[in-house]
Amino acid sequence: MTACTAQLAQHFDLPPAYLAKQLARLVRAGVLSGTTGPRGGFRLGRPPAQITVLDVVEAIDGPGNPYQCREIRRQGRGALPPQECSERCALAVAMDAAHAAWQGSLRSVSVAELIESLPAEIPERNRRLLTLGAGSD
Structure with missing residues (x-):
């Protein structure tokens, strides 16, 4: 149809x-x-079994991670020296892990599964x- x-x-x-x-x-x-x-x-x-929810979301919103680290630890009166910021901050690492988990979850659900979950x-x-x-x- x-x-x-x-x-x-x-x-x-x-x-x-x-x-x-x-x-x-x-x-x-x-x-x-x-x-x-x-x-x-x-x-x-x-x-429908070959289309994931992630396919739909990324088609609409794009594939990028919506979290953008602003590196506030390098700003203002309390700014850390550059040598102390050679690794990504803990929040950015946690947000990357959350984004990867979210992508994995959406990748594991197909449109066919969504349709099957609806009342007939x-x-x-x-x-x-x-x-x-x-x-x-």
């Missing part, structure tokens, strides 16, 4: 321009495939409502 940006925006009550930007990112990452034209729309770019009526309800929306445009 394919759904167009307008249908999806209306279905999820999102601004169409915002959703179009996110969908374009997902297409570039191969999570979705898109087709243009009157019968165009979006569908998964790979089988939810995917069918969404398909039905999106199909109805397609006919009403």
Whole structure:
């Protein structure tokens, strides 16, 4: 089943321009495939078992670690001398470990698993409502 940006925006009550930007990112990452034209729309770019939650998150937010160490230990009146800052600070090390654990957790869950965890009526309800929306445009 394919759904167009307008249908999806209306279905999820999102601004169409915002959703179009996110969908374009997902297409570039191969999570979705898109087709243009009157019968165009979006569908998964790979089988759901081959798409991880991390694939989706990184397609939207990028692959980088959101924590950026500011090296405040080198600033101000209490600044440490450079030779005492040759190793990364303890907070940066802890944040890197947390980010790696978060990535591992999201990498271990597929879109197929998310779908399987939903009550059976939810995917069918969404398909039905999106199909109805397609006919009403």
